[in-house]
Amino acid sequence: MTGADKLIRVLLVDDQDLVRAGLRGILRERFGFQVVAECPDGSGVPAAVRASAPDVVVMDVRMPLVDGVAATANLRAASPDVPVLALTTFDDDAALAGMLRAGAAGFVLKGAPAEELQRAVRVVAQGGAWLDPAVTGRVLAVYRDAPPATPARPTALERLTDRERQVLALIGRGRSNAEIAADLRVGEGTVKTHINHIFTKLDLRDRPAAIIFAFDHRLTEQ
Structure with a gap:
């Protein structure tokens, strides 16, 4: 990237130190990213967003105290312009459907290649959505079983x-x-x-x- 390119500002939310360290390695400045803040659970997300003004939040789903679903819903209410990319495991369909209902812009699996995670973060930061094809069908099936209160006709x-x-x-x-x-x-x-x-x-x-x-x-x- 050139000096004129704008780094994508990222807030990491995950309760595992090793996971956050791995994400920092993938979302480095040389690849066009800047990790501006980190949270070990969802309770600190609103304050971190206000303090660091991220372009995107990479949010784990399963966390103690305040999980990803609640944190995403709280963030969407307080800062609706800040998109959330859910980060989770292969077999967490119900939680991912909950993240979509809460307003996440998509999800990527923790085991995804680094290049795929980078692309997912870029797409979501730019206003797009990212649904990992490996589990999209299953997650959408769960989502449809519990639709929003006012579904489109x-x-x-x-x-x-x-x-x-x-x-x-x-x-x-x-x-x-x-x-x-x-x-x-x-x-x-x-x-x-x-x-x-x-x-x-x-x-x-x-x-x-x-x-x-x-x-x-x-x-x-x-």
Whole structure:
């Protein structure tokens, strides 16, 4: 990277010192990241976010005192513009579904290659979403068993314009606003306007909910 490139500021939240040390090694400045703060559990996340102004929070799911689900919900209420990437093990489907319902922008497995974790952090920091394909199907199945209080109606999809359906499909594939703008050859402002219209028309509260909607309606396969 060059001196003009902006480092992605990361807050690490995990109760294991060795895990945080490993993450620091992967999310180093030479790769375009800066770990600006760390928390051993979710209780210190709101204060750490206020003090360090991270671009993204990498959050473990299973922690003592305040777990990842509660911490993510608290953070979304206090600082909704700060995205959360959940970090967990292969067999934690219910907890990951809970993270999505709480407002996490996606999840990556602890055993993922370093390059995949780096890409996931970049995508989420830039406003995209990341769902690890190894467990996405199982997690979405759990998510659907306990939907949000105000789920979007299937018939609401008919309210979208063709361009809004395109944008929603790209959201479902985990594309960031900048990537969607490049794919459709429009400005990021236009993409944000489309997304706002999609959220309003489908009664979706956030990007993870939009991803689930896109998967449920097979828009990602088109």
